Amino acid sequence: MGRKDAATIKLPVDQYRKQIGKQDYKKTKPILRATKLKAEAKKTAIGIKEVGLVLAAILALLLAFYAFFYLRLTTDVDPDLDQDED
Template identity: 50%
Template sequence: MGRKDSFNRGSNLETYRKRIGKQEYQRTKGAVRTLKDTSDAKQSALGIKEVLLVLVAILVLISSVYLLFVYLFSKA
């Protein structure tokens, strides 16, 4: 009878490992909040590619307007 009970429960080492594993993945509310804040900041932040794309678009627009004026006023 004693063997059957100890077999179902598992060894002490196994229960120790389960308890350590549970403690390892538990996080406090503050840690979860800071993790969420950092991930939101990464997602909402403008990257260098987006900024460069906007700057290049503005530069192309300005240069095309300049070339249009040069072309129109050089004929006169």
């Protein structure tokens, strides 16, 4: 008989969850649907951190291309050589 008495005692967490469930049940379906859609949109939205990382990657790629072509196309001019030796 001790088991039956122990089973009827609920934890405060379970009571709190039950109370929250009752409050959510009182809301209408459109409100619940809107809340669910808002939470889903917030979870899947692109954050500032991701945008910053993408922009930094693009900038680094452009800088690498620029540096490659700059170093490839520049001619080394030796200052000791005089081209006007006539």
